[in-house]
Amino acid sequence: MTTLDAGLPRRPFPVGPRLRLLLAFAAAAAACYWYLGLSWRELLPATGAGTHFRDFFAGAVRPAVDYEASWVPEGAPPFLATVAKAMWETLSLAAASMSLALVAALPLSFLTSESAWGRMTRGAASANSSRNAARVTSRMARAVRPVFRVGIAAMRSTHELLWAVVLLAIFGDHDFLAVLAIAIPYAGTLAKVFSEMIDEAPGDSADALRQAGARPLAVFLFGRLPRAAPDMTAYSFYRFECAVRSSAVMGFFGFPTIGYYLSLSYENLHYREVWTWLYALVALVLVFEAWSARMRRRWVAR
Amino acid sequence: MSRRDEVRRLRRSAPKSRFLRASGVVLGALLVAAWVDTDRWPFALFGGRRAENLRRFVDRELVPYPLRDTEWGFADLWEWAAQLFTQRGAEATVxxxxxxxxxxxxxxxxxxxxxxxxxxxxxxxxxxxxDGADDAAAWRVVRGVTFGAFVAFRALPEYVLAFLLVALLGPGHAWPAVLALAVHNAGILGRLSAETVENIEPAPLQALRDSGARRRDLVVAAVWPLALGRWLSYFFYRFETCVRESSALGMLGIASLGYWIRDAQSKHYYDEVFFFVGLSALIVIAADLVSSRARRSIRE
Structure with a gap:
């Protein structure tokens, strides 16, 4: 035991790389806090706002089941029917955007994945006759891949709400713009993750097909893509969940999803209605999450 | 047996799940219903007056303000951009x-x-x-409550949380954005971290436990250090989305890039809207590059 001790320098308080990292993180947090000019006191309700606070949180235990307004226009649907309709709008906007995003993301992910180009050419290069073709493909890959990679980076680096601002500014008011605003960044994210999944999928079936003499396109479509498909499906479900949240938020821009009614109720100080909307949104998200989690488990385990 | 029969036999013997099939049908119906009988089809987007508006928009309102109706070169464009950046963009970016x-x-x-x-x-x-054979009910409650908190944290989108917090805490400071992002991401990172901890190699933990370490020592000496790499990787993955989200949250009146986007939008200064949206895209791409570099160096 003594020989072991002798070789090691004795430190009263060991500061290793891990602790240094944590200290750096704490320093970064302090710097951000200082730059933003924050103070703990701002987290307490301002004087006079106490009743406002109380009213708001009192709504949590008894959310509205009927309109809170004293006057409701003739022929307005019952409140809960409005809630159900808004939930459906939220879900269907998410579904519409996801369908568009998936349609765009699949070809984009093939074009940006390495294996659709690189491995294909390597396979083709082994055959003497197609060496020329391989050279052409690899040159094309070098030109095309970066272009599409920059394209999908630009698509996903802008937030869906900022896409909504831009699209509404260009085209004016239209329901399709909400679909497009969500679909563009989601297509970018899906394409990036899909292309990584295709590249990281096990290559055994692709190798087997290639050695059996399959053509590069067949190697990709039947050897590589099916091995990545379960992960891609699971990830799509996860993004669908995110799309439900994004579609609810689109309501803040005037589209008829939950966010629209939420902000309206808040502006009218109808706090109990606000809580109904919050519970409706949480219920929608949680039900979808539970469903997709169960599907993912079944799907990946299969 | 012919090759086709063999394929058929394999397909028949593959495991099937009624739940998955039902889910597939429901999901398909949902996707169809989202497009049937709605105003979502974009056909009206390019016809009639909209086309005219679009042309005017591209020809005129998209052109930076000082450069309209004049012969301009890239030096003028650069000057316009530099001015916007130094006056508002730089501070909002930071x-x-x-x-x-x-x-x-x-x-x-x-x-x-x-x-x-x-x-x-x-x-x-x-x-x-x-083995996980004996498990106390009290511990199951602890796990359930913590996990439930993670789920609750991330159930509401950041924008809705920030909207409520702006109203409750008052405008004029960045707390609503900070707290909204922190709560939502704590839920996501919490779930991922818990999964990471569950996937730790059991051997080091067992060795410590059998040599008499208490649970607290175990967490400090083994669980946290062993999970650090994975945790950092998730940290950087969420950091990128946080930058994206925080520039959008500015539209609620919080001093990030979104504040100036909303400001320019309400004045119909679309050249400035595009400038600030582009700036936010640039910092997100920069954050993305930094995080992916960091994650790669963590993996190696």
């Missing part, structure tokens, strides 16, 4: 980064502290037991 940095650090810290309480190999009667 604020956006500071909001996301503080938020993600708070989120990661919370997730880091809470993760052991949600994992089956630590929050149990005898930690790191691979």
């Amino acid at each position: 604020s956006t980064l500071a909001i996301s940095g503080l938020a993600i650090l708070l989120a990661a810290g919370t997730a880091w502290l809470l993760a052991p309480f949600a994992s089956r190999n630590v929050a149990t009667r005898r930690p790191a037991e691979t």
